[in-house]
Amino acid sequence: MVDFARVQKELQECNRDFEVSGIKVVPKSDASLAHLLGTITGPLGTPYEGGTFKIDITLPDGYPFEPPKMRFATKVWHPNISSQSGAICLDILKDQWSPALTLKTALLSVQALLSAPEPDDPQDAVVAQQYLRDYPTFMGTARYWTEAFARTSSLGVEEKVQKLVEMGFPDALVRSTLESVEGDENMALEKLCSG
Incomplete structure (x- = not known):
């Protein structure tokens, strides 16, 4: 059974310093705290800079003893993130999870993954091949996808x-x-x- 008191505390922690961390988490609906929407900003000095990425978070019944299930809702071009489904290849979301970790530390790790791709352990083989064989094209494609899918429109x-x-x-x-x-x-x- 999900520890909803802990989840409430974690949501407060995530949203306390959004301007500094670029991380925010809100419930997807008022009905449940088991389905959340996380937001991370693209790290400076990367092709994801200036982007705001939405991450769909589902808390399994065993949370915090089981890792949260996270996937990018915003399309992103990255070797460790599926360009099709948004699935994330990150050890702390699988076998390296610990109950001492929180939603915020998990999202900070996802944000750090944007800065430090691991093309030798890819989620998306096509992106990983491009990263390894044609880095300038990879950078251009990643920047383009950030512009197209992760920039918040300046429209009112x-x-x-x-x-x-x-x-x-x-x-x-x-x-x-x-x-x-x-x-x-x-x-x-x-x-x-x-x-």
Whole structure:
């Protein structure tokens, strides 16, 4: 059974210094603390700089004795992250997990992974091959994906609503969807299209 008192404390810890750490975690719905949405910023000096990445977090019944299940909801070009599913290859999310670790330390580790790819232990073989064989192209592709999928739009809420309504979605649904994804236009569109 998930220790929800601990999860509450961890959420407070994660959100306390967002401006400094670039890490935030919120429940995906008011109904449960077992499904969360994490946010990390792209590390400086990497092709992910300037990006804001959403991470889908599911806490198994055995949490904190079992690792949280994390996957990128934002598309990212990285050898240790699936470009298709967002699956993350990181030892502390598997066999190196310890109950002493927290959601914040796990997200800090994911953020550090963006700075230090491990192409010899890839999650995405195509990206890893590009990283090893054609590093300049890898950097360009990673930067492009950050621009395309992880940059928060500079459009205001009303402009985003208008843009999505023009695509044929109802105004009220667009507003509630944008609110549920904290104004992330790409995630809103993905959610609207998926039903």
